[in-house]
Amino acid sequence: MKSVRRVTQVLEVSQAGAIVPIDLALPSEAKECFGLQAIVTGLFPGVESVIDFGEYSVSFNGRDTHPVHQLVPYESAQTRQVSTTRIGLLPLSTPLVSGSPVTGFYRDLERQQEPFIPYQVRISFNLITE
Amino acid sequence: MRQHKYQLIRVNVPEPGASVRFTGETDRSFERLAGIFVAIPEPIKEIGAALGLKVGGQEVFDDDHDLRLITCGREVAPNEKFFAFPEHIEAGGAAIEGRLVDAGNTAEGYPYEARIILHLTQDS
Numbered sequence: 001m002k003s004v005r006r007v008t009q010v011l012e013v014s015q016a017g018a019i020v021p022i023d024l025a026l027p028s029e030a031k032e033c034f035g036l037q038a039i040v041t042g043l044f045p046g047v048e049s050v051i052d053f054g055e056y057s058v059s060f061n062g063r064d065t066h067p068v069h070q071l072v073p074y075e076s077a078q079t080r081q082v083s084t085t086r087i088g089l090l091p092l093s094t095p096l097v098s099g100s101p102v103t104g105f106y107r108d109l110e111r112q113q114e115p116f117i118p119y120q121v122r123i124s125f126n127l128i129t130e
Numbered sequence: 131m132r133q134h135k136y137q138l139i140r141v142n143v144p145e146p147g148a149s150v151r152f153t154g155e156t157d158r159s160f161e162r163l164a165g166i167f168v169a170i171p172e173p174i175k176e177i178g179a180a181l182g183l184k185v186g187g188q189e190v191f192d193d194d195h196d197l198r199l200i201t202c203g204r205e206v207a208p209n210e211k212f213f214a215f216p217e218h219i220e221a222g223g224a225a226i227e228g229r230l231v232d233a234g235n236t237a238e239g240y241p242y243e244a245r246i247i248l249h250l251t252q253d254s
Binding site for chain 1: 172173174176177178188189190191192194195196198199201202203204205206210211213215216217233235
């Protein structure tokens with residue numbers, strides 16, 4: 001494999017049910033996105049690990065390519081301690097047009113109890129570069 | 131025959147929310163950085179933590195890279211704990227520069243030592 005760059009997009013989620021836009025420019029030397037991972041960053045007392053804490057949708061090349069509309073899980077520290085797996089990448093094979101935007105959204109699925117605790121979602125783009 | 135080395139880097143985290151820079155050098159006898167694993171004393175400290183890393187001046191992880199992508203649960207077998215780099219990363223005495231950002235999730239358990247383990251290989 002040629003050179004790889006990993007670009008992290010950080011989204012701030014400030015209220016229950018929020019829809020947060022994704023809008024970024026990947027490095028111009030990026031030729032292909034070969035993997036994605038979205039991960040919730042926060043501690044939520046009373047929330048067990050859930051598979052549908054949020055959902056996200058990502059389009060590449062000015063919405064010409066829409067390879068991902070996927071759930072974002074939440075894993076509590078207790079669950080993580082006994083986990084027998086490691087977090088992997090969601091595999092993609094999406095060619096990129098240089099300089100074209102990446103767009104989409106993240107939506108909170110209201111799995112927290114009151115009061116709402118603001119949190120971040122980190123989306124990691126794994127890119128093959130020239 | 132492929133030879134392997136697991137090189138340990140210790141990073142002391144003094145207080146909640148600390149941003150700690152670290153430097154080092156990969157073992158000169160091994161040409162490739164094949165994988166990485168980070169061990170933190172408590173899983174709760176992994177949530178929200180980030181690790182940026184450059185090897186030989188090349189960015190491997192940006193500063194917002196989520197630590198949980200290169201850690202794993204305690205029950206994962208030792209030989210499966212490592213994140214394997216799909217790309218070729220030159221080691222062989224390359225400079226290591228990094229930054230570990232603690233999430234500050236708890237007030238207890240400080241200071242602590244994060245252990246970064248590099249999987250180096252050499253084909254002979």
